[in-house]
Amino acid sequence: VNGPLEGLRVVELGQGIPAAVAGMHLGDGGADVIKVEAGEGDIARGMPPCWESGESAVFVAVNRNKRSLALDLASDPGRAVLYRLIAASDALVEDVGFTGELGLDLSGLLDDLPGLVHARISGWGGKGPWADSPGAEIAAQMASEATTSLGAADEPPVRLGTDAASTYAGIYTAQAVLAALFRRFQDGEGQRVDVSLFGSMLVTRATLWAALSNPDDWGGFHTDSYLKPPDHGYQAKDGALTVVVGRMSPEQWDALFSDLGLGGLGDEEKRLLRTEGGSTSRLTHITRPLWERGLSQFTVDEALEIFARHGANAYRVNDYPNLFAHPQTQHLGLLREVEGKHGPLTVMRPPWRFGEDTVAVRLPPPALGQHAGEVLSELGYSAAEVEALFASGAVA
Amino acid sequence: MRGPLEGIRVFDLTLLMVGPWSTMNLGALGADVIHIERPGIADSSLGGGVPPSINGTSVGHITWNMNKRQLFLDLKEGADLEVAKRLIATCDVFVNNMRPGVAERLGLGYEDLCEINPRLVYCAICGWGDGGPLAERTATDPQLQAFTGFASNSGVPGGRAETYRHFTQLDATTGNYATMAILMALIARERTGRGQRIDLTMVEAATAVQATKIGEYLATGEHPPLLGSATSTVAPSEAFRCEDGTHIGVQAATAQQWRSLCEALGLGELAADPRFATIAGRVAGREEVAARLASVFATKPARWWQLRLGRAGVPCARVMRFDELVHHPQVTENHYIEPVETEAYGTVYATGLPWAFSRTPASILPTARAGQHTGEILDELDALTPEPAVGRP
Numbered sequence: 001v002n003g004p005l006e007g008l009r010v011v012e013l014g015q016g017i018p019a020a021v022a023g024m025h026l027g028d029g030g031a032d033v034i035k036v037e038a039g040e041g042d043i044a045r046g047m048p049p050c051w052e053s054g055e056s057a058v059f060v061a062v063n064r065n066k067r068s069l070a071l072d073l074a075s076d077p078g079r080a081v082l083y084r085l086i087a088a089s090d091a092l093v094e095d096v097g098f099t100g101e102l103g104l105d106l107s108g109l110l111d112d113l114p115g116l117v118h119a120r121i122s123g124w125g126g127k128g129p130w131a132d133s134p135g136a137e138i139a140a141q142m143a144s145e146a147t148t149s150l151g152a153a154d155e156p157p158v159r160l161g162t163d164a165a166s167t168y169a170g171i172y173t174a175q176a177v178l179a180a181l182f183r184r185f186q187d188g189e190g191q192r193v194d195v196s197l198f199g200s201m202l203v204t205r206a207t208l209w210a211a212l213s214n215p216d217d218w219g220g221f222h223t224d225s226y227l228k229p230p231d232h233g234y235q236a237k238d239g240a241l242t243v244v245v246g247r248m249s250p251e252q253w254d255a256l257f258s259d260l261g262l263g264g265l266g267d268e269e270k271r272l273l274r275t276e277g278g279s280t281s282r283l284t285h286i287t288r289p290l291w292e293r294g295l296s297q298f299t300v301d302e303a304l305e306i307f308a309r310h311g312a313n314a315y316r317v318n319d320y321p322n323l324f325a326h327p328q329t330q331h332l333g334l335l336r337e338v339e340g341k342h343g344p345l346t347v348m349r350p351p352w353r354f355g356e357d358t359v360a361v362r363l364p365p366p367a368l369g370q371h372a373g374e375v376l377s378e379l380g381y382s383a384a385e386v387e388a389l390f391a392s393g394a395v396a
Numbered sequence: 397m398r399g400p401l402e403g404i405r406v407f408d409l410t411l412l413m414v415g416p417w418s419t420m421n422l423g424a425l426g427a428d429v430i431h432i433e434r435p436g437i438a439d440s441s442l443g444g445g446v447p448p449s450i451n452g453t454s455v456g457h458i459t460w461n462m463n464k465r466q467l468f469l470d471l472k473e474g475a476d477l478e479v480a481k482r483l484i485a486t487c488d489v490f491v492n493n494m495r496p497g498v499a500e501r502l503g504l505g506y507e508d509l510c511e512i513n514p515r516l517v518y519c520a521i522c523g524w525g526d527g528g529p530l531a532e533r534t535a536t537d538p539q540l541q542a543f544t545g546f547a548s549n550s551g552v553p554g555g556r557a558e559t560y561r562h563f564t565q566l567d568a569t570t571g572n573y574a575t576m577a578i579l580m581a582l583i584a585r586e587r588t589g590r591g592q593r594i595d596l597t598m599v600e601a602a603t604a605v606q607a608t609k610i611g612e613y614l615a616t617g618e619h620p621p622l623l624g625s626a627t628s629t630v631a632p633s634e635a636f637r638c639e640d641g642t643h644i645g646v647q648a649a650t651a652q653q654w655r656s657l658c659e660a661l662g663l664g665e666l667a668a669d670p671r672f673a674t675i676a677g678r679v680a681g682r683e684e685v686a687a688r689l690a691s692v693f694a695t696k697p698a699r700w701w702q703l704r705l706g707r708a709g710v711p712c713a714r715v716m717r718f719d720e721l722v723h724h725p726q727v728t729e730n731h732y733i734e735p736v737e738t739e740a741y742g743t744v745y746a747t748g749l750p751w752a753f754s755r756t757p758a759s760i761l762p763t764a765r766a767g768q769h770t771g772e773i774l775d776e777l778d779a780l781t782p783e784p785a786v787g788r789p
Contacts, residue, residue, distance in 0.1 A: 125730035142645035145715050147645075150561065207456060210745060220455075315542045332525055355592040355593035
């Protein structure tokens with residue numbers, strides 16, 4: 001089977017990352033996802049860097065398992081195709097920033113299509129004074145003060161490099177569509193559901209809000225990491241590592257200190273390292289230089305070996321070449337080679353594994369409008385009608 | 397109705413954060429989530445005792461166990477294990493995030509439970525997988541940030557990788573993907589009539605959420621560069637220092653946004669420069685573009701630019717802090733951070749709702765005390781199944 005969502009059709013109507021992530025994960029689940037692009041294509045197709053074949057890395061990364069239909073969404077015939085497609089689908093994922101720029105108002109869809117699940121992604125949420133303001137990754141990160149968990153207090157903001165707000169908005173949108181589809185199986189009715197970049201970022205930071213509510217003490221890594229100095233891990237000769245030491249006896253600690261060349265530390269310093277443990281302690285700004293006195297004499301691999309020998313967990317601060325070379329990553333088999341229309345591509349597989357046999361990556365990221373003919377034919381357009389739509393430019 | 401999942405019942409054998417976050421979502425969506433704790437567990441040990449605490453209980457426990465009922469069961473006791481199995485027979489979903497093999501040793505492996513309840517969706521979450529050199533290790537967010545390259549995506553130009561000091565981001569990410577997969581399996585059950593097993597590791601979830609950055613690496617063979625508040629895929633998309641010394645984050649990705657930004661800043665000639673007409677052109681000339689914009693942003697306070705760009709339809713924001721966020725109408729009207737009245741911990745600003753459903757809204761239940769609903773859950777079980785409840789704590 002294609003996956004748990006086999007038999008469901010989803011229209012993705014957006015640009016950039018958020019709607020694409022939602023569409024991709026629904027496609028990962030086996031839904032027939034049709035990505036509707038405006039004539040010139042998703043803006044993500046123009047984001048650098050590119051594959052050798054010229055395709056955008058970002059576009060390729062968030063568009064597996066879907067088909068592409070390019071429409072002139074400024075024209076009535078193009079919009080008529082869109083409405084016919086939506087009417088033949090179970091769910092619509094709409095990025096209101098995208099449809100807003102096009103002047104496309106879909107707010108009344110449920111009046112005609114009461115069984116539709118209509119998800120809307122916005123920058124800031126469906127209600128409130130900013131409901132109609134456009135959103136963006138850096139804006140959502142700053143407004144949710146995610147940038148406060150990076151960098152230094154008096155320095156310029158540092159971005160959470162992963163496109164977090166956009167990606168989490170896509171994840172929460174996929175959840176929203178699934179939950180609403182589940183309800184529809186029970187009672188036959190669809191509904192609208194709103195998700196935003198800002199809200200997604202705020203909700204994933206929830207532990208911090210609870211920690212700031214009324215804590216018994218200003219301590220523990222949920223509050224004391226707030227406005228701490230930058231954390232670069234512990235520096236060894238050729239890179240950095242992070243360390244988490246569990247319960248050990250004083251003798252075990254002494255053996256670890258000795259192997260790390262820290263046997264000469266004073267009793268008070270050793271006590272501090274024993275009680276504070278590792279990288280998540282509130283006193284890392286004091287303990288880190290002590291650890292580094294020893295670690296600076298070793299390569300990361302040597303240091304990891306020493307910690308492992310003593311039953312402590314330490315990890316290299318990996319970059320992607322290190323991550324994908326690691327035997328644990330290779331064991332999980334995260335990558336798939338696929339043949340894109342313009343050349344070979346490597347994509348990630350979906351994160352979960354279902355017991356029921358499913359093909360993880362059915363479709364490579366599509367070329368612009370690659371599936372127009374087959375999608376129109378499935379919607380019941382005759383060959384002559386399809387030809388006319390292409391000729392008029394309503395379908396690209 | 398409490399939400400779209402009303403009627404769904406979840407046996408929640410999860411601890412710490414990753415698992416509890418996934419079932420907290422299901423509870424907000426309206427499922428009846430029954431969270432298991434060991435009888436007699438000290439309040440200070442709940443949620444692993446991760447500090448800080450509120451009234452002696454970890455904020456972790458308080459945050460990650462909203463929207464649930466609390467049941468005491470000692471699964472190492474035969475009688476309680478039997479109660480668990482009777483309860484699981486009435487459930488739709490089973491979630492655990494114990495190390496591989498632990499559920500099986502308790503007699504709660506997928507094969508065991510599928511026999512009792514073939515409609516059960518069984519989700520097993522762990523850190524590293526059931527094989528490979530790290531399989532036996534525990535997993536926490538900061539370790540995963542280091543291992544999966546997450547930390548290596550943040551930092552200043554020419555500087556070193558930085559840990560995101562919100563040490564639960566990848567826990568929440570894993571929980572979110574588990575929620576998504578469980579919802580998929582519940583939908584599949586509508587078609588097949590059967591449940592199925594789902595496996596998910598933190599490594600898989602933590603890398604999935606880095607899709608765009610890993611995509612850059614896969615295309616180029618190199619780790620994406622550290623660029624402070626900027627990014628290597630869109631420009632402008634970064635923070636600019638304003639006259640008052642604070643920063644405004646600004647992005648112009650579409651052609652319309654780029655035009656509007658330049659006009660709002662009085663930089664018509666920049667909008668007309670063909671080198672910067674496309675995203676790729678602006679990324680290639682990012683430093684020049686940023687310098688031109690920065691010189692204008694430096695002439696007025698951030699608050700003024702926010703109004704000006706807002707009127708021009710250009711995405712922008714300033715940093716807001718907790719005290720401002722919890723009262724901001726954009727937050728309160730959308731329920732993104734919710735003040736929740738709990739019996740044991742007072743008012744807690746807890747996990748809000750990321751999804752706003754028009755017909756079956758999601759909802760929040762305050763975190764209960766460990767074991768608080770033991771009596772009522774066992775009474776319900778007695779009413780549902782003929783056997784008398786045994787092993788009642």
